[in-house]
Amino acid sequence: xxxxxxSAVIDHGVLILGSLFMMLPLLMLLxxxxxxxxxxxxxxxxLTVGDQFDDNFNKAMFEASGFSGENTGLxxxxxxxxxxxGFAVGKIVIGMMAAxxxxxxxLRFATFAFWLIFTTLLLPLEVRILPSxxxxxxxxxxxxxxxxIIPLIASATATFFFRxxxxxxxxxxxxxxxxxxxxxxxxxxxxxxxxSRTMIAAMFIIMFVYxxxxxxxxxxxxxxxxxxxxxxxxxxxxxxxxGAVVPEFGRSNxxxxxxxxxPVLVVVFFxxxxxxxLTESDK
Amino acid sequence: xxxxxxxxxxKTYPNGFEALKPTSxxxxxxxxxxxxxxxxxxxxxxxxxxxxxxxxxSGELSIAGRVVNDVDPADRDxxxxxxxxxxxxHMTVRRNIGYGLKNRGTxxxxxxxxxxxxxxxxxxxxxxxRKPSQLSGGQRQRVAMGRAIxxxxxxxxxxxxxxxxxxxxxxxxxxEIKALQRRLGVTSIYVTHDQVEAMTMADRIIVMNEGRIxxxxxxxxxxxxxxxxxxASFMGAPPMNLMPAELDGGQVRLFGATIGETxxxxxxxxxxxxxxxxxxxxxxLMMNVEIIEELGxxxxxxxxxxxxxxxxxxxxxxxxxxxxxxLSIKPGAACLFDxxxxxxx
Amino acid sequence: MKRAGFDTLSLPVLLLLPQxxxxxxxxxxxxxxxxxxxxxxxxxxxxxxxxxxxxNYADLFSSREYRKIAWFTVTFSILxxxxxxxxxxxxxxxxxxxxxxxxxxxxxxMWVYAVAPPVAGFIAVIMFNQSWxxxxxxxGLFGHTYMVGVNFNDTAFAMIxxxxxxQVPVNFIFFLSGLQSIPRSVREAAxxxxxxATSRFWxxxxxxxxxxxxxxxxxxxxxxxxxxFGIVDTVVKxxxxxxxxxxxxxxxxxxFRGNDLGGSSAQSxxxxxxxxxxTIFQFxxxxxxxxxx
Numbered sequence: 052x053x054x055x056x057x058s059a060v061i062d063h064g065v066l067i068l069g070s071l072f073m074m075l076p077l078l079m080l081l082x083x084x085x086x087x088x089x090x091x092x093x094x095x096x097x098l099t100v101g102d103q104f105d106d107n108f109n110k111a112m113f114e115a116s117g118f119s120g121e122n123t124g125l126x127x128x129x130x131x132x133x134x135x136x137g138f139a140v141g142k143i144v145i146g147m148m149a150a151x152x153x154x155x156x157x158l159r160f161a162t163f164a165f166w167l168i169f170t171t172l173l174l175p176l177e178v179r180i181l182p183s184x185x186x187x188x189x190x191x192x193x194x195x196x197x198x199x200i201i202p203l204i205a206s207a208t209a210t211f212f213f214r215x216x217x218x219x220x221x222x223x224x225x226x227x228x229x230x231x232x233x234x235x236x237x238x239x240x241x242x243x244x245x246x247s248r249t250m251i252a253a254m255f256i257i258m259f260v261y262x263x264x265x266x267x268x269x270x271x272x273x274x275x276x277x278x279x280x281x282x283x284x285x286x287x288x289x290x291x292x293x294g295a296v297v298p299e300f301g302r303s304n305x306x307x308x309x310x311x312x313x314p315v316l317v318v319v320f321f322x323x324x325x326x327x328x329l330t331e332s333d334k
Numbered sequence: 335x336x337x338x339x340x341x342x343x344x345k346t347y348p349n350g351f352e353a354l355k356p357t358s359x360x361x362x363x364x365x366x367x368x369x370x371x372x373x374x375x376x377x378x379x380x381x382x383x384x385x386x387x388x389x390x391x392s393g394e395l396s397i398a399g400r401v402v403n404d405v406d407p408a409d410r411d412x413x414x415x416x417x418x419x420x421x422x423x424h425m426t427v428r429r430n431i432g433y434g435l436k437n438r439g440t441x442x443x444x445x446x447x448x449x450x451x452x453x454x455x456x457x458x459x460x461x462x463x464r465k466p467s468q469l470s471g472g473q474r475q476r477v478a479m480g481r482a483i484x485x486x487x488x489x490x491x492x493x494x495x496x497x498x499x500x501x502x503x504x505x506x507x508x509x510e511i512k513a514l515q516r517r518l519g520v521t522s523i524y525v526t527h528d529q530v531e532a533m534t535m536a537d538r539i540i541v542m543n544e545g546r547i548x549x550x551x552x553x554x555x556x557x558x559x560x561x562x563x564x565x566a567s568f569m570g571a572p573p574m575n576l577m578p579a580e581l582d583g584g585q586v587r588l589f590g591a592t593i594g595e596t597x598x599x600x601x602x603x604x605x606x607x608x609x610x611x612x613x614x615x616x617x618x619l620m621m622n623v624e625i626i627e628e629l630g631x632x633x634x635x636x637x638x639x640x641x642x643x644x645x646x647x648x649x650x651x652x653x654x655x656x657x658x659x660x661l662s663i664k665p666g667a668a669c670l671f672d673x674x675x676x677x678x679x
Numbered sequence: 680m681k682r683a684g685f686d687t688l689s690l691p692v693l694l695l696l697p698q699x700x701x702x703x704x705x706x707x708x709x710x711x712x713x714x715x716x717x718x719x720x721x722x723x724x725x726x727x728x729x730x731x732x733x734x735n736y737a738d739l740f741s742s743r744e745y746r747k748i749a750w751f752t753v754t755f756s757i758l759x760x761x762x763x764x765x766x767x768x769x770x771x772x773x774x775x776x777x778x779x780x781x782x783x784x785x786x787x788x789m790w791v792y793a794v795a796p797p798v799a800g801f802i803a804v805i806m807f808n809q810s811w812x813x814x815x816x817x818x819g820l821f822g823h824t825y826m827v828g829v830n831f832n833d834t835a836f837a838m839i840x841x842x843x844x845x846q847v848p849v850n851f852i853f854f855l856s857g858l859q860s861i862p863r864s865v866r867e868a869a870x871x872x873x874x875x876a877t878s879r880f881w882x883x884x885x886x887x888x889x890x891x892x893x894x895x896x897x898x899x900x901x902x903x904x905x906x907x908f909g910i911v912d913t914v915v916k917x918x919x920x921x922x923x924x925x926x927x928x929x930x931x932x933x934x935f936r937g938n939d940l941g942g943s944s945a946q947s948x949x950x951x952x953x954x955x956x957x958t959i960f961q962f963x964x965x966x967x968x969x970x971x972x
Binding site for chain 2: 223226229232
């Protein structure tokens with residue numbers, strides 16, 4: 052018989068405990084979407100799996116909550132995707148362009164531009180949230196996707212990340228390309244962008260999750276219910292639950308789950324890229 | 335085939351550092367010229383100036399009679415092989431080799447034909463659809479060569495192309511590159527810090543040190559008649575032995591033995607190659623051997639002559655052992671240098 | 680700059696332009712406005728503002744409420760940082776050690792990274808539901824009637840628990856990657872030099888992880904200060920009242936709900952100084968870290 056080491060048992064025990072700590076809250080949420088709300092009010096979450104999921108799912112996805120009747124789960128899901136993808140793509144495109152200009156061109160004001168851009172790393176949006184709101188209001192961008200996305204892009208994380216990466220690309224590559232007759236545009240499109248594929252993927256995952264999970268900014272910028280994202284909608288869910296006679300836990304939990312599932316799937320499926328992007332972005 | 339002319343070419347960086355002192359020389363059509371020197375001597379800067387990757391701050395550079403100071407690298411009719419090969423990692427071997435042609439607007443059929451031709455020349459036919467990461471070091475080296483060849487350039491530039499290979503492969507590629515250059519007859523400038531590479535490959539060697547050219551000459555000239563003490567000690571392994579000599583009324587004496595004549599006055603050093611010492615029972619030089627290095631075909635004796643450490647190369651049949659040994663110097667083999675300037679007398 | 684960069688002028692300017700315009704409009708402008716309005720007293724009905732110098736700051740520092748919130752924020756940050764780092768370190772060390780199922784554990788332990796903070800807060804609200812929340816029942820076993828949103832400490836605990844839960848995965852990922860980047864040869868040398876696994880951990884692994892740990896320390900403090908906004912807001916159900924809140928939440932409450940623009944801006948500026956100090960500290964650490972490797 053194989054000898055089972057005590058230390059291995061402890062290791063696995065700790066890891067299983069940790070995994071449960073992480074998993075249980077979500078499993079509880081899931082269980083509550085399958086039982087009638089009346090049962091929740093009586094007993095709360097339990098170990099039985101009910102048959103109400105379809106019903107709750109339909110309510111959450113296609114029936115409007117709130118006042119204007121426009122923020123169904125589906126419309127919030129759409130808005131979340133627009134925010135997540137719009138933010139990620141915008142940030143990557145703008146960041147790559149700026150990083151390319153800084154690393155690959157002889158520019159007299161490159162150092163100045165560099166500092167101008169990288170100062171933005173020092174202060175998060177939260178410390179200038181009110182004036183930012185006023186600027187967006189002044190520009191007439193409240194309740195628009197531009198107003199939602201562009202101010203969030205005003206931080207140089209992606210630029211910094213791509214700058215680091217471009218600097219690690221061997222010098223000789225651009226020299227070889229120049230001898231091969233590639234100008235700056237050709238070099239960028241033919242060589243640098245294809246070379247950055249993994250980095251772009253990693254950045255995309257991190258930025259998508261970051262954009263999707265934005266809360267404070269959408270809470271301020273979107274007051275029209277048809278502009279709500281799922282994460283923004285959580286605020287409303289909590290308030291509605293508070294005031295209701297028979298709180299619709301089933302439906303709100305489905306919404307919370309839908310708010311969680313897309314970014315979680317992205318992170319789980321593209322784990323290696325995501326981890327690489329995350330751990331290398333600080334160097 | 336093109337002639338390359340350097341007319342008082344110099345390089346001073348914006349921070350004032352003078353990487354290359356103004357210098358003039360020419361490289362003949364079809365010649366294989368090797369720039370050799372220790373790191374930081376300016377050899378790579380010089381090469382990169384020829385490639386157009388480094389700005390020329392003074393003087394005029396012409397390739398095939400055309401002044402190219404302000405010509406873009408792509409339009410200089412050159413090809414370059416880099417130390418780390420600089421292959422495009424995301425492109426197949428075929429696309430790597432053809433990329434420069436594609437950018438020139440060469441037709442697809444012509445690119446395909448030229449890539450095939452270069453691939454057969456370099457034994458790369460079976461690897462055309464692989465990515466650089468799937469190739470060995472030697473194969474990558476060949477792809478880099480292929481990329482240079484398809485352009486049919488007037489001038490090949492090599493920037494330490496063999497230094498990333500292991501010793502055995504290096505010897506093999508050395509011969510391949512030389513043979514290829516012979517066959518194609520393209521003027522070439524080759525940068526290396528390895529004096530063996532310089533000796534074995536060059537038609538002419540250009541020895542550089544601290545931004546200066548110390549000597550230009552055939553391998554034999556550079557080896558046997560070094561222009562300066564630097565060249566004497568840089569070329570050849572083990573290097574030339576440099577020893578203090580005395581002047582006695584026009585006679586040059588080394589530890590009492592007369593080795594030549596000069597009209598020079600001032601301190602003088604004598605340089606003798608390790609193989610130019612001969613074990614000689616009649617010899618007047620008394621060396622004290624401390625260590626013997628067995629190298630198969632010959633032996634190296636390390637020890638002292640007077641107060642100076644010297645290395646002597648002797649034949650295998652010579653049964654020299656540790657302890658004193660009498661030596662003489664091959665007639666005419668000793669070089670004399672001015673102690674102060676390091677210049678050969 | 681690459682030594683053989685391109686010399687064109689118009690292209691790089693064009694490339695930089697979008698980034699520069701966006702940060703000018705949405706970073707520099709708001710930041711300057713925040714700095715400026717922190718010296719002004721805004722009329723509550725919107726009829727202009729008067730310059731009051733440092734009055735807004737003086738009011739803040741003399742406000743008992745603000746001091747209380749600042750104190751809570753510090754306690755909150757320390758607890759969240761400590762527990763999420765400690766739990767993550769233990770899990771990372773174990774996950775690095777086990778041979779079977781390492782990948783599964785890794786996935787199970789990191790997916791929460793993708794959960795939005797307000798959802799974490801929402802889950803906490805459910806778990807601490809007054810009448811049937813599983814954690815409320817658990818505390819009931821010890822005779823404690825748990826009341827989120829009513830009892831200050833109960834609410835604070837729920838916030839901390841949710842914040843730790845949400846932050847463990849990031850720390851876990853960094854610690855694990857830090858552990859995996861310790862060269863095999865170093866571990867093998869340590870195994871030859873020292874037979875006790877525990878002292879090997881403290882003598883070799885832990886010091887080698889220290890740079891990662893310092894870096895994470897800053898990340899976690901920043902997280903506790905700013906990114907927990909969503910958790911705080913959902914746990915207090917948007918009703919600050921007497922509930923615990925963090926400094927960032929107070930900026931939002933005063934500025935957005937209370938229309939005290941000057942006071943809120945002064946608070947923003949205080950936070951800016953705090954973050955600036957943290958970030959500069961972090962950059963210096965990163966510099967040190969490069970020397971370490």
